[in-house]
Amino acid sequence: MTSRRRFMKIVGSSALIVAGGAGGFALTRTPDKAIAPWARAGSADYADPRIKALSYAILAPNPHNRQPWQVDLSETNVATLYCDLDRLLPETDPFERQILIGLGCFLDMLRMAAAQDRRNIDITPFPDGTPDLHLDTRAIARVQFGAPGSAAPDPLFAHVLKRRSLKEPYDTSRSVAVRDLQAIADVVPATVSVNFETDPIFRDELRDLTWRAHLVEMETDRTAMESVHLMRIGKAEINANPDGIDIGGTAFLDTLALTGVLSRESIADRNGAGYKQGLEMYDAIINSAMAHLWLHTKGNSRIDQLNAGAAWLRVNLKATDLGLGIHPLSQSLQEYVEMEPLYAEVHEKLLEEPGGRIQMLGRLGYGPTVGPGPRWSVETRIL
Numbered sequence: 001m002t003s004r005r006r007f008m009k010i011v012g013s014s015a016l017i018v019a020g021g022a023g024g025f026a027l028t029r030t031p032d033k034a035i036a037p038w039a040r041a042g043s044a045d046y047a048d049p050r051i052k053a054l055s056y057a058i059l060a061p062n063p064h065n066r067q068p069w070q071v072d073l074s075e076t077n078v079a080t081l082y083c084d085l086d087r088l089l090p091e092t093d094p095f096e097r098q099i100l101i102g103l104g105c106f107l108d109m110l111r112m113a114a115a116q117d118r119r120n121i122d123i124t125p126f127p128d129g130t131p132d133l134h135l136d137t138r139a140i141a142r143v144q145f146g147a148p149g150s151a152a153p154d155p156l157f158a159h160v161l162k163r164r165s166l167k168e169p170y171d172t173s174r175s176v177a178v179r180d181l182q183a184i185a186d187v188v189p190a191t192v193s194v195n196f197e198t199d200p201i202f203r204d205e206l207r208d209l210t211w212r213a214h215l216v217e218m219e220t221d222r223t224a225m226e227s228v229h230l231m232r233i234g235k236a237e238i239n240a241n242p243d244g245i246d247i248g249g250t251a252f253l254d255t256l257a258l259t260g261v262l263s264r265e266s267i268a269d270r271n272g273a274g275y276k277q278g279l280e281m282y283d284a285i286i287n288s289a290m291a292h293l294w295l296h297t298k299g300n301s302r303i304d305q306l307n308a309g310a311a312w313l314r315v316n317l318k319a320t321d322l323g324l325g326i327h328p329l330s331q332s333l334q335e336y337v338e339m340e341p342l343y344a345e346v347h348e349k350l351l352e353e354p355g356g357r358i359q360m361l362g363r364l365g366y367g368p369t370v371g372p373g374p375r376w377s378v379e380t381r382i383l
């Protein structure tokens with residue numbers, strides 16, 4: 001798991017000795033229940049083709065792994081998608097732009113999974129009207145499932161189970177080929193624009209900008225605490241709440257959690273050693289970006305945001321196909337007052353024409369293989 005490796009570096013060697021005594025305990029610390037939905041996706045047990053497709057859709061990338069999806073299956077051959085309004089990120093995503101991008105990823109994953117089953121789906125976004133400033137209880141999309149034989153598989157589907165948001169440091173000795181970035185850009189639908197950059201000077205400027213944006217989030221109490229409250233520390237917490245930011249799954253980390261060395265409090269304390277080491281670690285992550293890619297739209301409508309989600313899923317899957325890691329760095333794109341200067345800077349730097357909206361910005365490079373992230377089972381997301 002991504003955060004597991006990071007915290008290996010955060011905490012010191014004395015803690016390592018404590019964990020060393022854990023022995024074979026290690027083998028039992030994987031949060032099996034939390035990652036089970038990856039193994040169950042597409043299972044023949046799902047007789048209803050909608051649930052079978054949904055069992056893949058729940059594996060979609062989404063901000064802070066909030067999994068804000070809820071689905072109503074009461075209408076025959078239809079899945080109606082709602083946003084779970086208890087799963088928003090009010091501090092870092094005050095207008096639910098990123099939440100909606102995550103729901104866009106979900107819908108495109110649903111489309112691909114249904115197509116794998118040879119079924120077309122017809123997606124009607126916002127069938128009861130489009131929300132304006134805030135999402136509400138109205139449906140995000142009505143999805144009509146077609147008959148068998150109505151669609152052909154999407155080649156990107158082959159990478160669904162291997163796809164990750166790869167949050168590890170990347171290999172700084174391996175550059176990313178422009179032809180690979182172009183192959184990734186080529187999978188982006190025409191509704192969304194895509195650009196990438198590998199030039200070392202530009203890349204260093206973007207590393208610096210994304211780092212400064214990370215600092216703003218960390219140094220603003222309410223945005224930093226939003227993440228801290230979403231941390232699931234250790235196997236028991238991850239299995240009980242398979243969402244948010246998972247830290248654990250090894251004897252080492254679970255022992256630190258049990259002994260109180262690793263806790264929400266120790267992570268939140270800005271004067272503490274853990275916080276400082278966390279920053280150093282994130283510095284290494286951001287500064288190992290070997291290329292950046294961003295998605296943008298002319299406007300910032302709710303449909304633009306859904307489209308950006310579909311595009312990001314495709315980008316993520318194509319990167320997986322090419323063996324490349326990709327990691328969204330969303331901080332500078334967020335709409336709160338402390339971020340305004342960096343929001344302006346990133347838009348001025350990355351967009352040729354004023355008025356457009358960057359929907360996703362990610363770093364790319366070659367990184368280690370990591371396991372899948374936690375998910376709530378499909379059954380728990382059906383209303």
Ligand SMILES: Cc1cc2nc3c(=O)[nH]c(=O)nc-3n(C[C@H](O)[C@H](O)[C@H](O)COP(=O)(O)O)c2cc1C
Pocket residue numbers: 059060061062063064065098099101102105163164165166167312327328329330331372373
């Ligand atoms: C709109 C959006 C914004 C995201 N922003 C970030 C981010 O700023 N930093 C980060 O580490 N991950 C970000 N992610 C990745 C999510 O954390 C990730 O998708 C989620 O934890 C599930 O993990 P997985 O993609 O590996 O399955 C973002 C994902 C989406 C869809």
